[in-house]
Each structure stands twice: as structure tokens, then as C-alpha cells.
Amino acid sequence: MTALDLSPVAGRGRLGWSLSDAWVMCRRNLVKIPRTPELLVFSTIQPVMFVLLFVYVFGGSINTGSIPYRDYLMPGIFVQTVVFGAMTTGLGLAEDLQKGLVDRFRALPMSRGALLAGRTLADLVRNVFIVAVMLLVGLAVGFRFHHTTVIAALAGFGVLLFFAYAFSWISAVVGLSVRSAEAAQSGGFIWVFPLTFASSAFVPVANMPGWLQVFARNQPVTQCVNAVRALLIGGPVTSAALQSVAWSVGILIVFVPLSVRSYRRAAVR
Amino acid sequence: MTDSSAIVVEGLRKHYGATKALDGIDLQVAEGTVQGLLGPNGAGKTTVVRILTTLLRADSGTARVLGFDVVRDAQKLRGAIGVTGQYAAVDEKLTGAENLEMFGRLYRLSGRTARARAAELLERFELADAGGRLTQTYSGGMRRRLDLAASLIMRPRVLFLDEPSTGLDPRSRAQVWQVIEDLVREGTTVLLTTQYLEEADQLAHKITVVDLGKVIAEGTADQLKERVGGARLEVIIARGGDLSAAGGVLARFANGEVNTDGDRRSISAPVAAGAGVLPDLVRALDEVSVALDDVAVHRPTLDDVFLALTGRPAEADPKPDPEADHRADPSGPADGLDPEASGSGGPGPETGPGERELVAG
Ligand SMILES: Nc1ncnc2c1ncn2[C@@H]1O[C@H](COP(=O)(O)OP(=O)(O)OP(=O)(O)O)[C@@H](O)[C@H]1O
Numbered sequence: 258m259t260a261l262d263l264s265p266v267a268g269r270g271r272l273g274w275s276l277s278d279a280w281v282m283c284r285r286n287l288v289k290i291p292r293t294p295e296l297l298v299f300s301t302i303q304p305v306m307f308v309l310l311f312v313y314v315f316g317g318s319i320n321t322g323s324i325p326y327r328d329y330l331m332p333g334i335f336v337q338t339v340v341f342g343a344m345t346t347g348l349g350l351a352e353d354l355q356k357g358l359v360d361r362f363r364a365l366p367m368s369r370g371a372l373l374a375g376r377t378l379a380d381l382v383r384n385v386f387i388v389a390v391m392l393l394v395g396l397a398v399g400f401r402f403h404h405t406t407v408i409a410a411l412a413g414f415g416v417l418l419f420f421a422y423a424f425s426w427i428s429a430v431v432g433l434s435v436r437s438a439e440a441a442q443s444g445g446f447i448w449v450f451p452l453t454f455a456s457s458a459f460v461p462v463a464n465m466p467g468w469l470q471v472f473a474r475n476q477p478v479t480q481c482v483n484a485v486r487a488l489l490i491g492g493p494v495t496s497a498a499l500q501s502v503a504w505s506v507g508i509l510i511v512f513v514p515l516s517v518r519s520y521r522r523a524a525v526r
Numbered sequence: 527m528t529d530s531s532a533i534v535v536e537g538l539r540k541h542y543g544a545t546k547a548l549d550g551i552d553l554q555v556a557e558g559t560v561q562g563l564l565g566p567n568g569a570g571k572t573t574v575v576r577i578l579t580t581l582l583r584a585d586s587g588t589a590r591v592l593g594f595d596v597v598r599d600a601q602k603l604r605g606a607i608g609v610t611g612q613y614a615a616v617d618e619k620l621t622g623a624e625n626l627e628m629f630g631r632l633y634r635l636s637g638r639t640a641r642a643r644a645a646e647l648l649e650r651f652e653l654a655d656a657g658g659r660l661t662q663t664y665s666g667g668m669r670r671r672l673d674l675a676a677s678l679i680m681r682p683r684v685l686f687l688d689e690p691s692t693g694l695d696p697r698s699r700a701q702v703w704q705v706i707e708d709l710v711r712e713g714t715t716v717l718l719t720t721q722y723l724e725e726a727d728q729l730a731h732k733i734t735v736v737d738l739g740k741v742i743a744e745g746t747a748d749q750l751k752e753r754v755g756g757a758r759l760e761v762i763i764a765r766g767g768d769l770s771a772a773g774g775v776l777a778r779f780a781n782g783e784v785n786t787d788g789d790r791r792s793i794s795a796p797v798a799a800g801a802g803v804l805p806d807l808v809r810a811l812d813e814v815s816v817a818l819d820d821v822a823v824h825r826p827t828l829d830d831v832f833l834a835l836t837g838r839p840a841e842a843d844p845k846p847d848p849e850a851d852h853r854a855d856p857s858g859p860a861d862g863l864d865p866e867a868s869g870s871g872g873p874g875p876e877t878g879p880g881e882r883e884l885v886a887g
């Protein structure tokens with residue numbers, strides 16, 4: 258048997274290689290999605306429970322003015338769902354770290370950001386899928402688009418998914434900084450819970466006590482919910498959409514370099 | 527000399543707070559040889575491997591592998607070496623073939639080459655049948671072999687193996703050893719860490735013994751064994767036998783400290799005379815009515831080397847364990863021996879009567 262020629266493929270620039278490495282990593286995670294159906298089921302059951310809970314249990318006592326509550330709620334549910342969905346990024350990375358895979362990748366001549374880029378992209382695909390499921394669930398409980406166009410609605414989902422993508426990178430830093438996947442799990446929810454509940458996702462901010470309003474009005478989840486809501490069911494769009502996109506860009510600017518740094522330093526014994 | 531060295535390490539230090547994981551390590555590994563890095567838990571073995579494979583930066587010191595500086599030329603080095611970490615690092619939700627193909631792609635092989643190489647390696651490691659199964663269904667030994675296969679994708683000239691056979695059953699271990707021996711025959715340089723003295727003895731051309739971040743001895747297995755001197759006598763006392771009486775007898779034949787392991791009912795001591803002492807010893811033990819389960823003269827093992835170098839056995843846990851306590855504690859079951867072995871001014875036949883008195887009294 259003649260020995261296989263193992264010369265690496267030549268003539269791809271640095272950027273070309275980064276993209277190709279990221280794609281290898283992304284595909285790895287995509288392939289695994291249908292192999293861990295329990296993860297996907299959990300990620301959808303939870304928001305479905307929230308929809309049922311809020312529409313049928315709390316909904317009657319929440320005053321959203323002239324807007325039917327289920328229309329008010331669903332954009333909030335979408336944001337909550339993708340933000341929770343983004344937590345899987347940290348979870349997956351913590352697991353890679355724990356299993357020694359991060360060490361293996363770091364000892365390869367691959368690009369430094371590939372694992373993170375591939376992982377976050379795969380999680381974005383996952384989020385697209387989950388949002389689609391949630392949209393169907395929403396339609397089933399009576400959610401309807403209002404005062405919008407196809408373009409605006411698509412823009413709404415664009416703002417939503419961009420926001421989710423940015424959050425994946427926060428989650429990545431958490432996942433690479435903790436000792437175990439379990440810690441990444443609880444470490445993720447500790448800060449995500451207040452962000453999603455002290456926001457305009459489920460109730461109008463105006464109904465909250467004054468001190469909480471200050472926080473709720475000025476945090477990114479509220480901005481994203483407001484933007485998505487305006488784009489799906491009507492309302493003043495521009496300011497909220499710009500703020501949401503600005504938050505996402507800002508988060509990426511801070512957390513992409515931070516997670517690459519955590520990746521390079523990640524050391525688990 | 528440096529020219530033919532695949533690995534050159536000078537003054538490597540790495541501290542974690544007060545822990546000196548590495549406290550000035552020097553190492554030279556000639557191309558085409560197997561270097562064993564031998565030491566107990568926490569000795570610093572993994573830290574050395576991580577630094578040499580660009581995963582960790584030393585606080586000070588330099589290291590070159592194949593002429594590449596591990597910090598400055600890290601990226602080039604990564605393409606030239608293979609690493610198998612202490613714990614098998616494969617993706618459990620991918621099949622064996624998918625794992626190897628993925629790593630091949632990350633070494634920048636074309637898709638087709640990566641697939642072909644994966645198939646080749648699965649074949650070589652007797653994983654061809656399991657190649658299509660998720661690795662979460664693999665046994666520990668299969669996972670280890672896949673892990674090893676992954677580090678060989680590029681036919682690296684230098685291979686780092688951190689405790690390659692820890693946790694494997696004897697058959698899997700033999701397989702792993704076979705692979706390593708084959709690789710060395712093909713010219714690969716291997717740096718291998720191990721806690722198994724037997725493993726270093728079997729595989730390594732040169733052994734460096736590390737303890738608490740320092741090199742405490744270096745040489746071939748034979749050279750290290752010479753440092754403990756001649757043979758070692760061991761008797762296993764029958765259940766219910768008088769350990770201290772037997773220890774006293776052994777001390778007469780020993781030319782060094784007598785060691786008692788109460789759990790195994792084993793007493794051992796270095797002897798100068800070799801197997802020639804056996805008839806006399808058996809007779810002497812019979813005189814004090816100690817029955818034997820077993821008696822043997824061992825050529826020194828690396829265990830003995832470690833004991834001689836550090837004062838404690840190599841495979842003991844550094845955490846305080848009851849056994850360590852009884853070794854150190856003068857009131858432990860071994861106490862009857864100590865006054866004999868050290869206190870009576872050189873063990874020899876003439877100390878015999880004294881011992882008998884002591885035992886009888
Ligand atoms: N990231 C870390 N943070 C703190 N201490 C560390 C870290 N990594 C290693 N150490 C300490 O450095 C010392 C050497 O560790 P190392 O893992 O190199 O030992 P080892 O010889 O590989 O041990 P083992 O046989 O258990 O694998 C140990 O005391 C360990 O506790």
C-alpha cells in the first residue's frame with residue numbers, strides 16, 4: 258500500500274482558512290443537533306410552557322391596553338426563547354472544555370476563532386428552527402401579525418436572530434470560564450433570568466415599580482422585544498430597532514475578543 | 527548534540543500561586559527515541575506536556591521541539607506534532623470516522639484525503655468495524671485508540687503521550703504499547719508520561735524521573751536500577767505469622783532498610799548476595815517459626831528506584847493515606863523493625879540474638 262499524500266491543501270489565505278475551519282466546526286455541531294433530540298425538545302417545551310402559562314394563566318390579569326395580550330406576548334416569547342437558546346453555546350463549550358476537546362483543538366494548527374464561530378453559527382441555526390416552531394405555537398394560540406409587511410416582519414426576525422447571535426458570544430465567555438457544563442448551565446441562567454423577566458417581554462414596563470423601570474427600560478432585552486414587537490404587530494419602530502441592533506453590535510465588539518481570549522487561555526485539568 | 531535532539535527544554539518553570547508545578551526542568555530528547563517522564567500524581571508531567579504542545583506558557587525557561595520555539599513558532603509546531611492528552615478527547619456524539627475526518631480537515635487536509643486517512647487509521651487501530659458508531663458507545667480502550675489515531679493523522683515526527691495507558695485493561699494496554707513500539711520503529715520520537723514504572727521500563731530508551739516539579743533522576747532503566755544497588759529480597763508471611771519477628775530475620779540479611787507492608791504481609795529489603803541467601807533465610811525464618819507464603823529475590827524495579835530517590839513509593843497518592851501514615855508513624859505495625867534496621871549499628875548475623883530477645887519479650 259502506498260502511503261497517502263498528506264500535504265495540506267495549499268493556496269487558501271488566512272481568511273479562507275478561518276472560514277473553512279469555522280465551517281468544519283459548524284458542521285460538527287449541526288450534525289449533532291438531531292443526535293441530541295432531548296436538547297431540542299427541552300429548548301422548545303420550555304417556551305411552549307411559558308406561552309401556555311402566560312396566555313391562559315396570567316394573561317387575563319395583565320393590562321396591555323388596546324393590544325390583545327397574546328399578540329403582545331409572542332414577540333416577548335420569541336426573544337426569551339432565543340436568549341435561552343443562546344445559552345446552549347456556553348453549555349456546549351463548557352462540555353468541550355471538560356472533555357478535553359478544547360485542548361485538542363488548541364493543539365491543532367486551526368484558526369483560533371473557528372471553534373467559537375462554528376459553535377455560535379450552529380446555535381444560530383438551532384435558534385432559527387426553534388423560532389419557527391414557536392411561531393407555529395403562537396399562531397395556534399391565536400397570535401396574529403398586525404400593521405406590518407412581509408419585509409418588516411422578516412426584519413423583525415432578523416433583529417431577533419442577530420440579538421440571539423450576540424448573546425451566544427456572552428454565553429461563550431461564561432461557558433469557557435466555568436469548571437463544568439453544570440456550572441455553565443446555572444451560571445447562564447443567573448443573569449439571563451432577570452434580563453428576560455425584568456423587561457417588556459411579558460408585561461408592560463410601565464406597570465413595574467419605579468426603580469425597576471429604570472433598569473427594565475434601559476436593558477438590551479427590552480430594546481429587542483420592543484423592536485421585534487413593533488416590526489411584527491406595529492408601533493414606533495425606528496428607535497427600538499436601532500437600539501437593539503446597536504446593543505447587538507456592542508455586545509459582539511466586547512464579547513467576541515473576550516471569548517477568543519478565554520478560548521486561548523482555557524485550561525482545564 | 528542539540529542538532530540531533532528533537533526536544534530541548536531548559537529551565538522550565540511554572541507556578542500556580544504557591545504550587546510549583548514546574549521548578550526548573552531540563553530535558554533533551556534525541557530524535558527517534560522514546561523519552562519516559564515518570565512521576566507520581568502532581569509531579570508536573572502534564573504541565574510539561576502542555577507547555578511543549580503549546581497549550582500552556584511557562585513562566586520562564588525555553589523549550590524547542592523540532593527546532594520550533596514552543597511560543598514563537600507555536601503555529602508551525604502544531605502542524606508537526608501529535609498530542610494525546612491524559613484523558614481521551616474525542617467527540618462522543620460523532621462517529622469514530624467523523625472524529626478523525628474532522629481532525630484531518632482541521633489539519634487542512636482536503637475532504638477526500640481526510641476521509642481516506644481516517645479509514646486508514648481506523649483500519650490500523652482495529653476500529654474499522656466500529657468506525658460508523660458514535661464514540662459514546664466505545665469502550666475505554668477503543669476511545670483511547672481513537673484518540674491515539676487522531677494524534678497520528680499527520681504522521682507527526684514527535685508524539686506526546688500523556689499517560690497513554692492509564693485506566694486500560696491489560697489487553698488494551700498491550701495494544702497501545704504495540705502501537706507505540708511500531709511508531710518508534712518507523713522513526714517517531716515519543717515523549718511519554720507515565721505513573722507505571724513497568725511502562726517506562728518497557729517502552730522508554732531514557733527515563734527522567736520528576737517529582738514536585740523537579741528532575742530527580744535521569745538515565746536508562748538499567749542505570750536507574752543500578753542506583754538502588756543489588757537485588758531485593760521479599761517474603762510474604764503466611765496469615766497470622768509474626769511480621770516483626772520475620773522483619774528481624776530479614777534485617778540480618780539486608781544491607782539497607784527493611785520495609786514492611788502489613789496489608790500484603792510483605793517484608794522486603796535490599797540484599798547484596800542475591801539469590802544465594804535464600805536457603806539460609808528460609809532456615810532462619812523457620813527457626814523463629816514464621817511460615818511463608820512466598821519468597822523471592824527481585825532484580826530492582828523502578829519502584830525501588832523511586833523509593834530510593836524520594837523515600838516514598840511512586841504509585842502512592844500524595845494525599846495523606848492510611849498506608850503512608852503507618853510507614854511514617856513509629857507506633858505503626860512496622861515499628862518492631864526500625865530499631866533493628868537502623869539502631870543496631872549495621873545489620874548483620876550478629877544482631878540475630880538481640881532480635882530474638884526483642885521479639886520474644
Ligand atoms: N491550572 C492549575 N491551577 C492550579 N494548580 C495546577 C494547575 N495545573 C496543575 N496544577 C498543579 O501543578 C502540579 C503539577 O500538576 P500536573 O498536572 O502537571 O501533574 P501530573 O504529574 O500530570 O499529575 P497526574 O499524574 O495526577 O496527572 C500539581 O500540584 C497540580 O495541582
Ligand SMILES: [Mg+2]
Binds near residue numbers: 573
Ligand atoms: Mg497528568
